[in-house]
Every structure is written in structure tokens, then in C-alpha cells.
Amino acid sequence: MSAHPPLGRPVSEPADRIPALAALRTHVHRQDWAAVAAAFAALTDEDDRAVASRVVGDQQNAEAFLNRAMAEDPGDPLVRTLLAERQIRIGWAIRTAASAQHLTAAQFQQFHGYLRRAEMLLIDVCAEHPRYALAWYLRITTSRGLVLGLGETRRRYERLAEHHPHHYAGQQQLLQQLCPKWGGxxxxxxxxxxxxxxxxxxxxxxxxxxxxxxxxxxxxxxxxxxxxxxxxxxxxxxxxxxxxxxxxxxxxxxxxxxxxxxxxxxxxxxxxxxxxxxxxxxxxxxxxxxxxxxxxxxxxxxxxxxxxxxxxxxxxxxxxxx
Missing domain, CATH: 1.25.40 (Serine Threonine Protein Phosphatase 5, Tetratricopeptide repeat)
Incomplete structure (x- = not known):
């Protein structure tokens, strides 16, 4: 008898292996904001919410959908945060994973443009909802991408850690900033x-x-x-x-x-x-x-x-x- 079940092709997309995230992806494709909001309301773990946010942000049709949802309820912190996630994802795709010296001026301009738009959304969310982990976590990412410096990135992480001291996704982002490639x-x-x-x-x-x-x-x-x-x-x-x-x-x-x-x-x-x-x-x-x-x-x-x-x-x- 085999020591482990037969292995198949690896699956790396969270929404391809987690039913709840597959349903969330479908809600985005169907542009069903009520279902998206309900899916997040069902998640009580902040790291689970961070993964779910990435799933939404990775969907190609998410930006227009989230803009419409935000227009209907501009005070909703979740829709603003998810829209910021999508803008960060678009910006980072333009930047690519290449070293800074290999990027063009146009890439940097577009990358920073998307991150600044995300920042404007997140600043308001964090001011209105200072315990909102998802927004503070994303602001750690934008600080690094906008080259605001280690001090600012750490300050944002500390604001997150005040209420969520073991936020894995936030710690991952600060860890990147602490590496030499980002000035650490x-x-x-x-x-x-x-x-x-x-x-x-x-x-x-x-x-x-x-x-x-x-x-x-x-x-x-x-x-x-x-x-x-x-x-x-x-x-x-x-x-x-x-x-x-x-x-x-x-x-x-x-x-x-x-x-x-x-x-x-x-x-x-x-x-x-x-x-x-x-x-x-x-x-x-x-x-x-x-x-x-x-x-x-x-x-x-x-x-x-x-x-x-x-x-x-x-x-x-x-x-x-x-």
C-alpha cells in the first residue's frame, strides 16, 4: 500500500484548491457585491482575509466592478480596501519582479501611479477604521513600493501590530523591507x-x-x-x-x-x-x-x-x- 495518495499536478492558485475562495472568485466574475461582502464577513481570521483579498485583486475584471460598488456605498471600508488591493496588483504587474536597475522610467511612473491611487483609498480607511487590519497590511506594501523608507514601513506595521500582533501577511511585507534589496x-x-x-x-x-x-x-x-x-x-x-x-x-x-x-x-x-x-x-x-x-x-x-x-x-x- 502506498505511503501517501497518488500525486497529481500541483495547484498553486488558492481559489483553485479552496472551495470558499473559488466561490469568492465566482462572485467577482458575476459582479455580485453582496455575495463578496458576505464572503468576507464569514472570515474571522485576518490572514484568511488577506488571502481572500489577493484573490479578488487578481481578477482582471475587478477594478471596474469595485469602482461601481464603491460608487453605491463610498463609505464601505471593504470595497475601498479591495479596490486598493486591485490597484496594487496592477501596479506590481507593471513593475514586475525585476531589479530596480532593469526597470524603465515609464514602468516606475505607472507603478507608482497605481500605488498612489491605492494609498489615497487606504489612508481614509485607516483614519476612519484604525483597527482595520486589511488596510494597514496593504499600506505596508505601498510604503515599500513607493520607497517611503524603512521608518515609515515599520511605523505602519506597528499600527497593524497594535491590534493584530501576529499578522502573517503584514510580517511578510515588513520582512521584505528589512532585506538588503529594499534597504535593510x-x-x-x-x-x-x-x-x-x-x-x-x-x-x-x-x-x-x-x-x-x-x-x-x-x-x-x-x-x-x-x-x-x-x-x-x-x-x-x-x-x-x-x-x-x-x-x-x-x-x-x-x-x-x-x-x-x-x-x-x-x-x-x-x-x-x-x-x-x-x-x-x-x-x-x-x-x-x-x-x-x-x-x-x-x-x-x-x-x-x-x-x-x-x-x-x-x-x-x-x-x-x-
């Missing part, structure tokens, strides 16, 4: 990730930030052609120990919520870090939990191919060896 340092990035992991309640996904920070440093070294240095970094015994401890406190803890939308993202971060370090036996337990549930990030860091192909390749190797 590796000491600050790893320190923040470790603190988020330690301070979060057992079973929370926040431990995966330790894996994300390690993948970011691996990517920087790898991108500079320092392949051996990148491998040595990930394979350092102390870095493996940090990953193992973080996983035990988070995704492998008995209190972990398997139905949490970010549970998959967290397992993928750990699996990717162990895979990049060529530790299939350490990656295998994460792949067994994941099955076909992939994520786009951070598998794109492991190669130039499709992120689902990277996931599938490393999954096959890990389950064969581990």
Missing part, C-alpha cells in the same frame, strides 16, 4: 523573522518567516553567481536547526490549523528552503502534508522554470529520498 540588512531581517516565530502562539504560521528570510539570503547569493556560498549558507547546521525549531513551533505543532489559508504557504516555504539546501529528508514531511497544494512563492527562487514545475520536481525527489 540581513541581521535585521533574520532577527525580525526569529522574533515573529518565537512570539507567535504555538501552531501559528509565523515560523515560516524564518524559512522565507533564509530563502531571501540564498536568492541574493545565488543571483550574484555565488552558488557555493548560497549552498553553504543554507546548509549551515545552525540554519537547519532554526528551520526545524520554527516548523515544530508552527506548522507541525498540534495547535496548527490545517484549514487556515496560509497553512499551505507556510509549509511551502519550509519545503522550498530544505529543497534549496538539498535536504530531501527534511523537505519530505512538508510535501506529505502539502500533497498537490503548491504556492507560487518561493518556488520561483529555485530556478527559472515554472514554479509548479519546481515544486513537482523537488517533491518527487523529496518523497523518493525521504
Amino acid at each position: 540588512t540581513w541581521e535585521a531581517a533574520h532577527g525580525f523573522a526569529e522574533e515573529c516565530s518565537r512570539s507567535a502562539p504555538p501552531g501559528s504560521p509565523n515560523g515560516a518567516l524564518v524559512a522565507v528570510a533564509q530563502m531571501e539570503q540564498y536568492l541574493e547569493s545565488h543571483g550574484k553567481g555565488e552558488l557555493r556560498g548560497a549552498e553553504r549558507y543554507l546548509n549551515a547546521p545552525e540554519n537547519r536547526a532554526r528551520l526545524m525549531a520554527a516548523a515544530e513551533h508552527s506548522v507541525f505543532h498540534s495547535a496548527a490549523r490545517a484549514d487556515a489559508y496560509v497553512h499551505t504557504d507556510a509549509h511551502n516555504a519550509f519545503a522550498a528552503a530544505h529543497s534549496a539546501a538539498v535536504r530531501p529528508a527534511d523537505a519530505a514531511p512538508h510535501f506529505r502534508v502539502l500533497g498537490d497544494n503548491a504556492s507560487e512563492f518561493p518556488w520561483g527562487y529555485l530556478g527559472i522554470g515554472d514554479h509548479t514545475a519546481e515544486f513537482a520536481r523537488h517533491r518527487e525527489h523529496a518523497l523518493a529520498k525521504g
Whole structure:
């Protein structure tokens, strides 16, 4: 008898693997604002709401639909925040993931234009609803994209953390700002990730930030052609120990919520870090939990191919060896 069910093609889109998010996507396509609002009202976990917001923001027809919904109820914080999410998504697609030196002036102008429009919406939402986690989380993203500086990005994160101290998506955004590519340092990035992991309640996904920070440093070294240095970094015994401890406190803890939308993202971060370090036996337990549930990030860091192909390749190797 097989140790695990037969594996199929990896699925990385949350709305393709989570029925509630598939329904939310359908509501957007049908331009049914009442159903969209009801779907968000049913979500009590702020990290689940952040994932749901990304699903709405990724839909091509969302901008016109949300503008109409906002015109009908301009004071609704949810519709304004979702419209800001869509504008951020459009802007970041124009910017692409390329390094700043490879972008044109026109790209920057359009990118910043969309982010500034999102900012105007979010500023009002945060002023009127200071506990509104979704808007504060998105303002961390816009601060980074508009290059407002580490101080401003951290200030926004602290406003979020006042009422939502373990907001995983918000912590991910600040972690990006703390990396050298956005003006930070590796000491600050790893320190923040470790603190988020330690301070979060057992079973929370926040431990995966330790894996994300390690993948970011691996990517920087790898991108500079320092392949051996990148491998040595990930394979350092102390870095493996940090990953193992973080996983035990988070995704492998008995209190972990398997139905949490970010549970998959967290397992993928750990699996990717162990895979990049060529530790299939350490990656295998994460792949067994994941099955076909992939994520786009951070598998794109492991190669130039499709992120689902990277996931599938490393999954096959890990389950064969581990």
C-alpha cells in the first residue's frame, strides 16, 4: 500500500484548491457585491482575509466592478480596501519582479501611479477604521513600493501590530523591507523573522518567516553567481536547526490549523528552503502534508522554470529520498 495518495499536478492558485475562495472568485466574475461582502464577513481570521483579498485583486475584471460598488456605498471600508488591493496588483504587474536597475522610467511612473491611487483609498480607511487590519497590511506594501523608507514601513506595521500582533501577511511585507534589496540588512531581517516565530502562539504560521528570510539570503547569493556560498549558507547546521525549531513551533505543532489559508504557504516555504539546501529528508514531511497544494512563492527562487514545475520536481525527489 502506498505511503501517501497518488500525486497529481500541483495547484498553486488558492481559489483553485479552496472551495470558499473559488466561490469568492465566482462572485467577482458575476459582479455580485453582496455575495463578496458576505464572503468576507464569514472570515474571522485576518490572514484568511488577506488571502481572500489577493484573490479578488487578481481578477482582471475587478477594478471596474469595485469602482461601481464603491460608487453605491463610498463609505464601505471593504470595497475601498479591495479596490486598493486591485490597484496594487496592477501596479506590481507593471513593475514586475525585476531589479530596480532593469526597470524603465515609464514602468516606475505607472507603478507608482497605481500605488498612489491605492494609498489615497487606504489612508481614509485607516483614519476612519484604525483597527482595520486589511488596510494597514496593504499600506505596508505601498510604503515599500513607493520607497517611503524603512521608518515609515515599520511605523505602519506597528499600527497593524497594535491590534493584530501576529499578522502573517503584514510580517511578510515588513520582512521584505528589512532585506538588503529594499534597504535593510540581513541581521535585521533574520532577527525580525526569529522574533515573529518565537512570539507567535504555538501552531501559528509565523515560523515560516524564518524559512522565507533564509530563502531571501540564498536568492541574493545565488543571483550574484555565488552558488557555493548560497549552498553553504543554507546548509549551515545552525540554519537547519532554526528551520526545524520554527516548523515544530508552527506548522507541525498540534495547535496548527490545517484549514487556515496560509497553512499551505507556510509549509511551502519550509519545503522550498530544505529543497534549496538539498535536504530531501527534511523537505519530505512538508510535501506529505502539502500533497498537490503548491504556492507560487518561493518556488520561483529555485530556478527559472515554472514554479509548479519546481515544486513537482523537488517533491518527487523529496518523497523518493525521504
